[in-house]
Amino acid sequence: MGWIFTDLPQENNDFPERVKVSLREVGNQLLLSNKDSTSLVLPIIELDKLKYKLSFQNQLSFEPTNLVSIVKESFNKAKLPSYYRVEVKKCDDNEVAYSYEVKNNSEKDIIPCGGRVLPINCYSLEVKYTNVFFYEHMFVVSIVILLIIFLLDYKLSEKKTIKEFVNGVDDVATIGSFQFYPEQNKLVKQATEISLSKKECELLAIFVSKPNEIIKREELTKKVWEDNGVFVGRSLDTYISKLRKKLKEDDTIKITNVHGVGYKLELK
16 A cells, blocks of 8 residues: 655745746746747745745736646646646736636646737736645645554564464464464374463474474574563473474474574474
8 A cells, every 4th residue: 555645845945946946947938938038037936835926027928828838847847736826917906817727637727718818018927836735634644654554564573473483374284294283272193182382382383384494593582482571591492392292203203403503393
């Protein structure tokens, strides 16, 4: 499970600066479309949180379709939110000469009057980002959910069950002439049941998961005793001895001691 958030402003000064750089590029492209390569794009003004103003030194005209395309391309390059409203205002009376709204969905975008050129005049552009706070909150909630999932997975991985030790054996594993039932803490040989203590069962489950492989003492003690009380130095050897006695009736099974390293379950 995962989430992708491409429309979220960063919670620091980086977002306003990215907007300002992008709007300056918008201004430059609009001037070039008016064949003006000399006049200035005036400093971008942050009118309010998530609202910005783009102004020009000289008069110019706008073709709405071209304006929409330039703004969209610039914002996409800067990876800015795709929820915003653009208003073209006259400098003298601050009336809106043209406006449109983008909602990250071409079917829901509101872009009127395409192709109707605005006459040469003094204009400014105001861009207001919309619906951003909702996505910020969703982002925070999703991060919390991901953190909870991570912590749960971590806890489950730390406290391995006996089933996990036997690598996928759900109910029963065959060891020589024995049937090993890890969830029931028992061995069965023909009609005879042999009870196992919890630690005997956990140790045997580890051996069954790695037959004929040397398993280090540290691995055995960590998995069986780490979170279950204080480990006494000879406890491992004592439980290995108990397992040997319970498996002795089958001479094809042997738990051997590899001196200074650990133990190995040998199956012929």
